[in-house]
Amino acid sequence: MSEGIYLDNNATTMVSPEVVQAMLPYFTEQFGNPSSIHQFGNKVGLAIKAARKQVQKLLGAEHDSEIVFTSCGTESDSTAILSALKAQPERKEIITTVVEHPAILTLCENLEKDGYTVHYLKVDGKGRLDLDEYAKLLTDNVAIVSAMWANNESGTYFPVVEMAAMANAAGIMFHTDAVQAVGKIPMSLKDTKIDMLSVSGHKLHAPKGIGVLYLRRGTRFRPLLRGGHQERGRRAGTENAASIVALGKAAEMALEHMEHENICVRAMRDRLKEGLLAAIPNCFVTGDPDNCLPNTLNIAFEYIEGEAILLMLNKQGIAASSGSACTSGSLEPSHVMRAMGIPYTAAHGTIRFSLSRYNNMPEIEKVIVAVPPIIAQLRKLSPYWDAANNVPVEEPEKAFAPAYA
Amino acid sequence: MWDYSEKVQDHFFNPRNAGAAAGANAVGDVGSLSCGDALRLTLKVNPETEVIEAAGFQTFGCGSAVASSSALTEMIKGMTVDQALKISNQDIADYLDGLPPEKMHCSVMGREALQAAVANFRGVEWKDDHEEGALICKCFAVDAVLIEETIRANNLSSVQEVTFYTKAGGGCSACFEGIENILNKVLAERAETEAAAPPPPPEPVKPAKAPLTNLQRMRRIEHTLEAIRPQLQADRGDIELVEVDFDKKIAFVNLSGACSGCQMAAATLGGVQQRVMEDLGEFIRVLPATEMGKF
Ligand SMILES: Cc1ncc(COP(=O)(O)O)c(C=O)c1O
Numbered sequence: 001m002s003e004g005i006y007l008d009n010n011a012t013t014m015v016s017p018e019v020v021q022a023m024l025p026y027f028t029e030q031f032g033n034p035s036s037i038h039q040f041g042n043k044v045g046l047a048i049k050a051a052r053k054q055v056q057k058l059l060g061a062e063h064d065s066e067i068v069f070t071s072c073g074t075e076s077d078s079t080a081i082l083s084a085l086k087a088q089p090e091r092k093e094i095i096t097t098v099v100e101h102p103a104i105l106t107l108c109e110n111l112e113k114d115g116y117t118v119h120y121l122k123v124d125g126k127g128r129l130d131l132d133e134y135a136k137l138l139t140d141n142v143a144i145v146s147a148m149w150a151n152n153e154s155g156t157y158f159p160v161v162e163m164a165a166m167a168n169a170a171g172i173m174f175h176t177d178a179v180q181a182v183g184k185i186p187m188s189l190k191d192t193k194i195d196m197l198s199v200s201g202h203k204l205h206a207p208k209g210i211g212v213l214y215l216r217r218g219t220r221f222r223p224l225l226r227g228g229h230q231e232r233g234r235r236a237g238t239e240n241a242a243s244i245v246a247l248g249k250a251a252e253m254a255l256e257h258m259e260h261e262n263i264c265v266r267a268m269r270d271r272l273k274e275g276l277l278a279a280i281p282n283c284f285v286t287g288d289p290d291n292c293l294p295n296t297l298n299i300a301f302e303y304i305e306g307e308a309i310l311l312m313l314n315k316q317g318i319a320a321s322s323g324s325a326c327t328s329g330s331l332e333p334s335h336v337m338r339a340m341g342i343p344y345t346a347a348h349g350t351i352r353f354s355l356s357r358y359n360n361m362p363e364i365e366k367v368i369v370a371v372p373p374i375i376a377q378l379r380k381l382s383p384y385w386d387a388a389n390n391v392p393v394e395e396p397e398k399a400f401a402p403a404y405a
Numbered sequence: 406m407w408d409y410s411e412k413v414q415d416h417f418f419n420p421r422n423a424g425a426a427a428g429a430n431a432v433g434d435v436g437s438l439s440c441g442d443a444l445r446l447t448l449k450v451n452p453e454t455e456v457i458e459a460a461g462f463q464t465f466g467c468g469s470a471v472a473s474s475s476a477l478t479e480m481i482k483g484m485t486v487d488q489a490l491k492i493s494n495q496d497i498a499d500y501l502d503g504l505p506p507e508k509m510h511c512s513v514m515g516r517e518a519l520q521a522a523v524a525n526f527r528g529v530e531w532k533d534d535h536e537e538g539a540l541i542c543k544c545f546a547v548d549a550v551l552i553e554e555t556i557r558a559n560n561l562s563s564v565q566e567v568t569f570y571t572k573a574g575g576g577c578s579a580c581f582e583g584i585e586n587i588l589n590k591v592l593a594e595r596a597e598t599e600a601a602a603p604p605p606p607p608e609p610v611k612p613a614k615a616p617l618t619n620l621q622r623m624r625r626i627e628h629t630l631e632a633i634r635p636q637l638q639a640d641r642g643d644i645e646l647v648e649v650d651f652d653k654k655i656a657f658v659n660l661s662g663a664c665s666g667c668q669m670a671a672a673t674l675g676g677v678q679q680r681v682m683e684d685l686g687e688f689i690r691v692l693p694a695t696e697m698g699k700f
């Protein structure tokens with residue numbers, strides 16, 4: 001698929017060639033255990049130290065010891081929430097949002113079974129929170145607030161810096177799943193009240209299977225994995241040295257490209273948006289386009305289904321993803337789209353295009369040409385579409401009301 | 406993405422009979438918007454002979470929904486209405502060389518659209534008894550609604566029993582937690598109603614059929630294994646019955662030849678156990694003879 005056009009960078013990213021180069025020696029010459037005294041381990045320990053500094057810099061953390069390497073974003077999320085519950089056994093409530101990634105939502109649903117109360121903040125049609133509702137929930141019973149920095153499907157930001165300050169004023173810990181935001185937008189955690197933050201390497205051109213939990217100095221903490229003294233005992237298990245080095249390099253490169261991401265990648269995203277909206281009837285952007293990641297565009301194509309669109313795009317070498325139920329094998333479309341009140345006829349047809357600095361403008365122009373005929377072809381098959389006049393059938397929900405709903 | 410067969414891909418990228426059939430005199434609309442699948446099937450049926458002369462479909466749905474619709478229209482053209490009604494969703498899936506378990510509901514939708522269209526042709530009302538829940542067991546495509554109903558109808562109380570009745574859990578066993586959650590819910594409700602109401606008159610839990618004797622069981626197990634052997638022998642393997650522990654409900658077998666060391670041994674035994682249970686009509690575990698000392 002080297003000739004393909006990859007617009008699914010929120011799912012995962014290509015590992016940068018420079019990152020691969022940086023990590024390779026740690027499979028061969030530098031295979032030692034960083035905990036060992038001898039020369040084989042020593043260099044590895046130094047390389048991990050350097051990587052920690054690189055990540056610290058990207059996050060704008062005050063101390064490098066606030067960076068804890070984990071195995072993935074999901075582990076960081078679980079560690080943060082379970083730690084807060086364990087460290088404060090008298091607090092039995094959690095505040096989160098309805099649009100979190102399953103790494104948070106599934107965990108919270110499971111905690112409800114164990115007797116915890118979880119408050120799920122709702123979102124409006126553009127995916128925005130009601131901070132008054134949030135303020136009312138900040139009581140002494142709450143162990144932790146967890147709200148994502150940027151949504152993986154729509155790219156929409158939550159005001160996490162403000163929310164963290166509110167939680168802090170109420171004496172409550174604040175965690176943010178920043179897996180989609182880190183590396184795409186500038187951060188300075190030392191100037192915020194965020195206590196914990198999750199990172200996943202494979203979203204910023206590092207390999208899969210490496211993550212970070214940022215843990216502000218002074219935050220009460222209980223490890224998820226206990227054992228050796230690695231990561232100062234906060235995350236036992238021999239370090240994934242090669243991937244840690246890779247993540248360090250990727251963090252350094254993300255910082256170097258921060259301006260590019262926010263000017264050039266954004267420009268490509270905006271061109272894609274204008275091009276598609278101009279060429280295709282009955283489609284709209286979901287989320288809050290004015291307050292969203294520079295690389296993400298989520299469009300709902302009405303009256304057709306997302307998986308079918310993806311299959312046709314794939315045939316032309318274009319990779320994107322969908323909030324359709326049928327891509328996940330579940331029956332309900334994306335919880336994010338439903339939470340924003342997107343009707344079913346549109347929610348199933350949402351397509352997420354997520355770009356990276358490895359895309360270029362000619363690719364975007366190709367996509368703008370490729371998509372409209374696919375949409376038209378699928379609409380011809382749709383019972384909600386009047387193929388003769390190329391418009392939705394009149395009152396679609398009534399004209400086609402199938403036997404069970 | 407999905408592991409779609411060539412046939413599915415062909416029917417998706419080159420759908421047959423898309424759009425409404427010309428001169429249609431029967432229409433069936435089924436599906437559910439929330440599930441992201443909806444299908445309108447139109448038929449032109451000869452009123453004299455009841456032969457389906459033309460069929461057309463319009464589908465809002467994923468790749469396999471489009472492919473299932475397209476396949477269905479191809480299959481039924483030229484059939485009489487009664488012949489067409491005999492088509493099962495499995496037939497549709499087979500015609501397409503199979504569908505992933507998560508997508509079997511697409512073929513179910515095809516069959517239901519057909520029933521609805523025929524009802525429409527005959528001027529009767531079609532009522533759908535369709536209810537579909539979250540997919541719990543991916544190995545055997547069993548959903549939550551079926552599991553829950555089966556637990557209630559048969560008063561089941563263990564995962565093993567659920568496996569026996571529905572097959573769910575009989576493969577990789579990754580779905581045990583999901584099954585247990587449903588079981589716990591139903592068991593809790595059962596405990597509540599039993600606590601609230603006076604105990605109902607004792608009713609026979611087991612069917613009145615005379616239970617098998619151990620000798621009969623042994624013979625049936627042997628019989629089943631005999632039936633399986635040719636398949637294994639084709640892969641240069643074999644199986645033999647070593648011992649049956651009726652108290653613990655375990656049959657110990659020797660897997661030999663190519664089967665014994667292969668990674669598929671566990672999966673093979675799972676399949677064997679399924680067959681043995683079906684033929685025996687009761688729960689039994691099938692384990693390698695090497696496990697014998699451990700019980
Ligand atoms: C917002 C968000 N959180 C968490 C994760 C999970 O990260 P990982 O795959 O590293 O466990 C993802 C990735 O899909 C994500 O988008």
Ligand code: FES
Nearest residue numbers: 542543544576577
């Ligand atoms: S998912 Fe149920 S046995 Fe594999």
